[in-house]
Amino acid sequence: MRENKLADLSMDFSVQILKLCDNIKGHYSIVNQLERCSTSIGANIREAKYAQSIADFISKLQISLKECYETEYWLELMERAELINEAAPLLHTCGVIRKMLIKSITTAKENLQKKQFQ
Numbered sequence: 001m002r003e004n005k006l007a008d009l010s011m012d013f014s015v016q017i018l019k020l021c022d023n024i025k026g027h028y029s030i031v032n033q034l035e036r037c038s039t040s041i042g043a044n045i046r047e048a049k050y051a052q053s054i055a056d057f058i059s060k061l062q063i064s065l066k067e068c069y070e071t072e073y074w075l076e077l078m079e080r081a082e083l084i085n086e087a088a089p090l091l092h093t094c095g096v097i098r099k100m101l102i103k104s105i106t107t108a109k110e111n112l113q114k115k116q117f118q
Helices: 003-023 028-049 054-080 087-116
Strands: none
Touching: 003 028, 003 087, 028 054, 028 087, 054 087
């Protein structure tokens, strides 16, 4: 079976976020938002693997991308509010995932366009 680096990276990222959130006391609503959007990245990537069409595949990855941007927002907010000490490593990983998602979406859109014009 072919290794899926994007799926693996998003799973590892979700685990890191969950462990981070275990250490944050109070601020339940913010922690909940961070947990939900960060774990949604990988969930939608996994769903895309079994998409019904290229358009469905693209849609799932675009949802992951939006969740990635939201995750970055919550991490930055939590760092500014001094709820977490250092968000840079997590923001870097989130950025890597974001770039991989953008590349995957771009490639899938190109493939869809080629298929439509054949």
